[in-house]
Amino acid sequence: xxxxxxxxxxxxxxxxxxxxxxxxxxxxxxxxxxxxxxxxxxxxxxxxxxxxxxxxxxxxxxxxxxxxxxxxxxxxxxxxxxxxxxxxxxxxxxxxxxxxxxxxxxxxxxxxxxxxxxxxxxxxxxxxxxxxxxxxxxxxxxxxxxxxxxxxxxxxxxxx
Amino acid sequence: xxxxxxxxxxxxxxxxxxxxxxxxxxxxxxxxxxxxxxxxxxxxxxxxxxxxxxxxxxxxxxxxxxxxxxxxxxxxxxxxxxxxxxxxxxxxxxxxxxxxxxxxxxxxxxxxxxxxxxxxxxxxxxxxxxxxxxxxxxxxxxxxxxxxxxxxxxxxxxxxxxxxxxxxxxxxxxxxxxxxxxxxxxxxxxxxxxxxxxxxxxxxxxxxxxxxxxxxxxxxxxxxxxxxxxxxxxxxxxxxxxxxxxxxxxxx
Numbered sequence: 001x002x003x004x005x006x007x008x009x010x011x012x013x014x015x016x017x018x019x020x021x022x023x024x025x026x027x028x029x030x031x032x033x034x035x036x037x038x039x040x041x042x043x044x045x046x047x048x049x050x051x052x053x054x055x056x057x058x059x060x061x062x063x064x065x066x067x068x069x070x071x072x073x074x075x076x077x078x079x080x081x082x083x084x085x086x087x088x089x090x091x092x093x094x095x096x097x098x099x100x101x102x103x104x105x106x107x108x109x110x111x112x113x114x115x116x117x118x119x120x121x122x123x124x125x126x127x128x129x130x131x132x133x134x135x136x137x138x139x140x141x142x143x144x145x146x147x148x149x150x151x152x153x154x155x156x157x158x159x160x
Numbered sequence: 161x162x163x164x165x166x167x168x169x170x171x172x173x174x175x176x177x178x179x180x181x182x183x184x185x186x187x188x189x190x191x192x193x194x195x196x197x198x199x200x201x202x203x204x205x206x207x208x209x210x211x212x213x214x215x216x217x218x219x220x221x222x223x224x225x226x227x228x229x230x231x232x233x234x235x236x237x238x239x240x241x242x243x244x245x246x247x248x249x250x251x252x253x254x255x256x257x258x259x260x261x262x263x264x265x266x267x268x269x270x271x272x273x274x275x276x277x278x279x280x281x282x283x284x285x286x287x288x289x290x291x292x293x294x295x296x297x298x299x300x301x302x303x304x305x306x307x308x309x310x311x312x313x314x315x316x317x318x319x320x321x322x323x324x325x326x327x328x329x330x331x332x333x334x335x336x337x338x339x340x341x342x343x344x345x346x347x348x349x350x351x352x353x354x355x356x357x358x359x360x361x362x363x364x365x366x367x368x369x370x371x372x373x374x375x376x377x378x379x380x381x382x383x384x385x386x387x388x389x390x391x392x393x394x395x396x397x398x399x400x401x402x403x404x405x406x407x408x409x410x411x412x
Binding site: 045047048050078079080083084111112113133134135136139157159160 | 196197199200202203204206207208209210211213214280283284286287288290291293294297298301
């Protein structure tokens with residue numbers, strides 16, 4: 001087993017709230033350490049108050065425990081690497097869109113209402129949209145309305 | 161006070177602030193004036209509670225009890241939050257003004273703590289700063305909207321600001337070891353933070369057409385950091401710990 005193989009296996013572990021995206025494409029797997037047959041995985045939280053932190057640790061452990069070639073599995077959550085939405089892969093952005101969410105804008109360390117307002121509709125692609133609220137049903141989502149296809153939609157909030 | 165004790169004091173007051181304001185924010189769940197505002201305050205509550213947990217975890221690493229024990233088994237005199245965050249949610253005008261005054265202080269606090277010499281704190285500060293940007297953006301947008309809305313909204317916002325101001329100053333009550341924190345590079349200290357806050361708030365409130373009380377009228381309401389609290393804190397704690405008190409091992 002090498003890091004790449006483990007990374008590929010972890011692509012089967014999906015975000016519990018957005019089941020189209022893997023935790024690898026979400027960018028939260030920040031460390032894969034091998035010590036002989038033993039594996040140590042480090043995850044970084046998307047949001048400090050994310051209720052799925054413990055759940056995702058368990059999902060990673062459960063998946064890797066199924067692999068015969070792997071010995072002991074340990075998983076920790078650490079803030080050492082700060083997650084930003086720029087850590088989401090291209091594939092991950094497509095997966096977010098597939099789930100009906102607008103992918104986050106890139107390079108958003110200076111977030112403003114104007115930046116959030118400028119979000120393309122994930123259904124029809126129109127830029128003629130309005131921001132309804134920077135807070136949505138989960139910590140990572142904002143609420144928008146598309147003036148073109150007249151549908152409410154959610155966006156994945158940029159975090160810089 | 162040595163640097164570890166000073167650091168614990170700093171972590172306790174920040175963690176307690178997050179826990180108590182988080183609980184107050186959650187009281188808007190279900191009764192917000194607009195569905196979006198209901199969701200906004202609930203989301204911010206979740207952020208604050210998550211942040212408090214991570215700060216309690218840092219204390220745990222320094223030898224204090226675990227997060228749940230610390231959060232759920234202390235009484236009011238053992239809490240180090242400022243009195244501002246424990247005040248009832250009141251009307252929406254008060255909650256929004258507190259939201260702006262408090263979250264702008266938090267924005268600056270965690271921005272500066274990203275450079276803390278205590279690495280575990282610097283790391284969480286970086287994360288919190290990204291989240292609090294959203295809280296501050298929400299607060300400043302609403303305060304501007306209502307401050308410049310109509311006669312009633314601007315009067316109510318001004319009244320709320322006048323009532324909140326001295327409590328807001330109490331956020332910056334000095335701890336017993338400011339010099340240690342400053343000299344060790346752990347934290348810039350409350351008085352520098354307050355100066356930045358006052359300077360930055362002026363244009364924001366000016367744009368909202370709200371007047372900051374004159375400096376010679378200021379009378380900071382302090383004591384919270386030493387465990388002196390208003391009558392509002394203990395009932396909040398009783399409610400927050402109701403389930404824990406019935407069954408400390410409850411789980412789901």
